[in-house]
Amino acid sequence: MSNIAEFAEIPEYSVTDNMTLEDVNNLVTEIYTRNYKAVNGTTPPLHSADPITLTLKSISELYYMVLQVAEKRTRCALLKTATGAALDNMGLPFGVKRNEATYATVTIRFNLSAEQKTVVMIPQGTRVRTAAGIYFATAAYAQIAIGETYVDVLAQAEVVGASGNDVPIGVVDTLVDAIPYVAAVESVDTSSGGADAESDDSLTRRIWLSPTTYSCAGPRDAYEYWAMSFRSDVENAIAVSPRSQPCTVYIFFMLTGGRMPSEKDMSEMQAYLMNEARRPMTDQVICKAPEEVEYGIDFTYYIGAGNAKGASIVQENVTKAVEEFQQWQRSIGRDISPMELIYRLRVAGVKRVELRQPVYMVVEGGSDLEKATVQIPKLSGIPTIIYGGVEDD
16 A cells, blocks of 8 residues: 555545454344344354354355455555556556666776777676675776776676665775786776665656646646656655746755765756656756755653663664654655654653754755755764653653
């Protein structure tokens, strides 16, 4: 079932009214009893081991399985509850397909030991790796010209998905497939672009937004749809067009796990969106990372005497609550909310909190049409969590 915000107010629907096996058994027994009494004038003696009772239970189980099939088929036909292959098929009438997993890429510099009197070839598929065993292979043939000592080549991770992302500059430094005269290799940028297959939530939202793409007027939803279609690891995208800059559209986006896009990510998305099939001819599209707004976490908490025996469990819950708060807070345009942290700590079993940070702060989410500013909260430093002990309830 989708958890996208657009469906928050859509009520749950069940074609079977959520009937349980017990409900079905009671209904079958009631119908049998009514018909038996209509013919015989008395209530049937239904004991637990009676063959009739066992027959009714068997019929009930069969009917319940039929109802479950009907329930599943109905959920597969509704956008809010469709998942997996059923959701993939729902997108077909709208021309929306699930984004496949992609490979991370990185630029590798091949350095010669000295200038050569002949061209040095770098075959396509030449493998390089990190000390930790993350492998990349060159995506195309390259060569080092006479008089040159190095060439930069784009390499692709050998394993599909996000695992090849964020390898720092210089870390891919081991040549696996030896090449004559090549003395060293090194990555000259941070690897990026790897993504797992698109999630059900992301695909659901794109199907929901897809009708807006039928317009050539470039509505906000259409730009956000195309931005999220760029790659499966685009978690959120906001389109902004300031009144002071007509025909200019800024796309602010973030990647899964709260990661900020790299310069390469932004330039590649910009090239993708500037395709005239995806935007009006008059629009200039600029892709940017949101501005980060820092906040801190600093508090002292106390446990009630009634929870004293489970103090260690509460402490573990507090640590988990803080981690979940950080993940929740890391969202474009989400105001920094101390009340949310306090709520989560209370749920974790805390009696009282002396909260010093964070303080409430408005975070710009692109609603101000006078400026092209979109922000995202960022935790500054390590959270300071102080256990104040046990207090009377």
